[in-house]
Amino acid sequence: MDTAAETATPPRxxxxWHEAVPYSSAGQLVERLAPQVAAAVSAGDPVLAVLDEATGVRLRDALGTDSSGVDFQDPLEVHRMPAFTVALQWARTSRLITAPGGRALVVGQQLDAIDRxxxxxxxxxxxxxxATAGLPVxxxxxxxxxxxxxxxxxxxxxxxxxxxxxxxxxFYREPEESVLDYPPPPPPDLGTPAAELTFVPDDLVDLRHLVVRVAGSAGLDPDRVADLVLAVNELASNSVEHGPGWGRLRLWTGAESGADVxxxxxxxxxxxxxxxxxxxPPPAGARGRGLWLAAELSDALEVWSEPSNTVIRVQMSI
Known part of the structure; x- marks a missing residue:
């Protein structure tokens, strides 16, 4: 490992901890990152790096054998997912901590080449x-x-x-305030669905069967089908119990959806x-458990809400 990664170990x-790291060149960036990444690897912490190819190569060279302790991921693949989903995935690196007092490290480079x-x-x-509030990340x-x-x-x-x-x-602003300035893009048009169902409380059994049939026909693994059924059931139950008492389910599969289901x-x-x-959600809370569970079970969850309607989509990949 070269001298870039042998500088003083950063404090625990x-x-x-969420920090913006400015840089003017890939070399300068690696000089800043290498000591922190090396320290995390040495401590046995999970490390995830989402960097452009050139910077990733430089960081591997700086780390030497320590680079084997870093999960390098392709930015194009990572940022194929919605922004909030990426944030959740990064927060979940804390679940990979195995040592007492450990913490996860995520390096997520902001790249103009990614147009999302x-x-x-x-x-x-x-x-x-x-997503990381209160977590050792x-x-x-x-x-x-x-x-x-x-x-x-x-x-x-x-x-x-x-x-x-x-x-x-x-100039930092709390999430509830700053998010108002950055609304999500509108739901993309996925074309004609493979199946749809307008449901009321008595239709939830039929709704679950429909999800099983469509997702299974798409080739989704049986365990993943079960997860999707549970996620959709939670969302539909929210419409029935906390919404207008009815809702509409639509399902897409294959290339038209941009995902498997x-x-x-x-x-x-x-x-x-x-x-x-x-x-x-807190144990005593009356709302939010279904949405959290749906997010846990699916690959991505997106919500669009206006005064007169709410649209929620979950996607699953094989």
């Missing part, structure tokens, strides 16, 4: 603040220091990296749960 942190809409990075960072977000949206970076990161360390962002539950209610599915 407590709780969630104008609000993707802002929504990802807001989602990270929500460090998320470092490298960004080129000449970007035009510096004000957005400052507003969505509690901490900013400097030449001498880290400091609180003076997409299930949508829509009704005429308005969703008032903040960051639906992203926070584990």
């Amino acid at each position: 942190r407590d709780g969630a 809409g104008p609000h993707h990075w802002a929504r990802l960072d807001i989602g990270v603040n929500v 460090t998320v470092l977000c490298p960004f080129e220091d000449d970007i035009a949206h510096l004000d957005t970076v400052q507003a969505t990161h509690p901490l900013l990296g400097t030449a001498t360390g880290s400091e609180p962002s003076r 997409v299930a949508e539950v829509a009704d005429t209610s308005r969703m008032t749960v903040p960051f639906p599915g992203m926070r584990m």
Whole structure:
């Protein structure tokens, strides 16, 4: 391992840590990242790195044999998912901690080459603040220091990296406030569904059977089919119990959906749960458990809510 990774070991942190890391070159970025990544690997912590190819190669070289302790992931594949889903996946790295007092490290580079809409990075960072709250997770977000949206970076990161360390962002805004400026893109049109059902309470058994039939025909593994059935049942039950008492299920499969199976539950209610599915609900809470469970069971959960309707989609891949 070269001298970039042999500099002073950074201090151990407590709780969630979400920091924007400016850089002007790949070499400079690796010099900043390598000591932190090497320290995490040495401690036996789970480490996830989502970097462009050139930076990933440099970091591997700097780490030497320690690079085997890093889960390098393709940014194009990671950011194929919705921003809040990516945030949840990063927060779940804390579940890979095996040593007492361990913490997870995620390095998620912001890349202009990834075009996921104008609000993707802002929504990802807001989602990270929500999903990692109270968890032993460090998320470092490298960004080129000449970007035009510096004000957005400052507003969505509690901490900013400097030449001498880290400091609180003076312009940081809490997630419930900042997310209002970055609404999700509208639901994409998936074309004609493979199946649909308008349901009332007595139809939930038929709804579950329909999901089994469509998802099974699409080739989804039986265990994944069972997860999807449970997720859709939770969403439909919300429409029945907390919504207007009815809803509409639509299912897509194959290339038209952009995933193997997409299930949508829509009704005429308005969703008032903040960051639906992203926070584990309190044991005594009356709302939010179904959405959280659906997010846990599926590969992605997205929610669009207006005053007169709510649309929720979950997707499953083989």
